[in-house]
Amino acid sequence: MSASLHVSVVRPKLLTALSYGAMMSLAIGLNLLPVFLTTLSARFGGEAGLSNEQLGRLGASGFAGLVIGILITGPLADRRGAKLFAVGGNVVMAASLVGLAWCPTYGGMCALLFWLGLGAGMLDMVLSPVVAALNPERRTRALNWLHSFYCVGAVVTIGLGTLVLGAGGGWRAACLLLVALPAGLAVAMAALKFPALSADGKRTRMRVLAREVWFVAAMAAIFLGGATEAGLAQWLPAYAEKSLGYPVWMGGMALLVFSVAMALGRMAVGAAGGRMSPFAMMAWGCGATVVLFVAGSFFPMRAVALGACVLAGFTGSCLWPTLLAVTADRYPNGGASMFGALAALGNAGGIFMPWLVGWVADLLDLHWGLVVAAAAPALMLPLVLWMRRTNGVNAAG
Known part of the structure; x- marks a missing residue:
């Protein structure tokens, strides 16, 4: 051949x-x-x-x-x-x-x-x-598997660097x-x-998508999904060390285990296939992550608090890739430009929330700073429920 x-x-x-x-x-x-x-x-x-x-x-x-x-x-x-x-x-x-x-x-x-x-x-x-x-x-299964390998790559990179x-x-x-x-x-x-990155090679223009209320809601939701991930991940080592009183190495280990939990969460969604609605998975993920953020911020036993923070990596892991999947299902002709807009908003959330956590921590302390991050999955939950209710109605492309 x-x-x-x-x-x-x-x-x-x-x-x-x-x-x-x-x-x-x-x-x-x-x-x-x-x-x-x-x-x-x-x-x-x-x-x-x-x-x-x-x-x-x-x-x-x-x-x-x-x-x-x-x-x-x-x-x-x-x-x-x-x-x-x-x-x-x-x-x-x-x-x-x-x-x-x-x-x-x-x-x-x-x-x-x-x-x-x-x-x-x-x-x-x-x-x-x-x-x-x-x-x-x-798409939900495949994209969750895809993004789980980012977490695997992070663990491999950090682990190899530490071994070297x-x-x-x-x-x-x-x-x-x-x-x-x-x-x-x-x-x-x-x-x-x-x-080809769009069905039949026919792409829906971004100016058309931008007029879609459902797509605007998806943009807001992925902003909050990125904020959910980064708000905790960026501050977890410092929180474990300064607020919970663990040694420095334990903070680094907590972040490593957090990354493993995210990988396992995305793999679990990928393994589940179509047995559960992707909107239901995101809704449960949002709700559980809010509870874990609050527990991680204020639970009086530090081991339980740290465990809640790490477990939040598992429950919040599906939000970003599953949101990408349901948006691609609704707008199959969106092409790379659509994914670029979603990625830009997701990364913007990842920039904003760590800054907000630090700002609140300067005013009060890191416990209160970290619990502010719970606002992201809390606000994402009603968006996801609305998107589920209106999915398939008046879709462009």
Whole structure:
């Protein structure tokens, strides 16, 4: 069989599996740096180390690349197809990791972290619509599995980085070990044909979607879903250490277990298939997460409080990917631009809520700051119930 015949037919199962692997690759771009902040501070800052602002600039560089990657990829993927950006995102990440392993200057680190984030943003934008297009009859299942592999990738990245440090290795060794994943995925994906990102290749324009009340509600809901995840995840180590009195290592372990709980939650939804309404799953997830946020913030036994925080990773895990799935089901012609708009709002929620938690914590304390994050799933619940009630009515596309 010729090579041209190999790429003339879409292979849904193989490409879906490679997309799951690419979601792990994406996780490298967002989870590698925090493990090595102390190491990089000493490497580039001399005896005094880098300032907190300089360390923050490293993280901000990666996040800036992520946002720009998402914003530019959505419209271009609708015009050029998903393959260019799925393969290109992995190539950019692999090249950035190699560059980071040998980078001699702080300025170079900022630039390369930007490119690492850009590659991650390209993947973040394109993987969900690709998997949705490959699995039109089971989008909720497939997208929850897809996003569970982000959590798996986060655990692998953090775990590998910690092991490298424990074995006496450093930033360079970790980068070179991790480069194999995006490089291998780029080669494997280059040999495959990708599906069109909208049904029959006919895309519903964003200006049409923006006039749909249901779609506006979905945008608000995913903003709250992103806020639910990040509001707790960003503050969990500090909360465990400063408010619950656990040692520093325990805060890091809590975040690791939180990521595992999120992965297991998304896998459980994926395994459940169509046995439960996706709207019902989101509603139960919202309600349970509110209860766990309150328990985690104020329960008098610190072990129970920390356990509630970790378990909230499980109950809140389905909100983002399931919301993507039900929106894609309602608007199958939305294309990559629709997924880009949803991802942008979800990430905006992930930026806003950690800031709000910190602001309230400065006014009162971190217990009250953390319980404010419960407002996100509480507000998402009535939106999800309304969306369930009106789903299928006057849908565009």
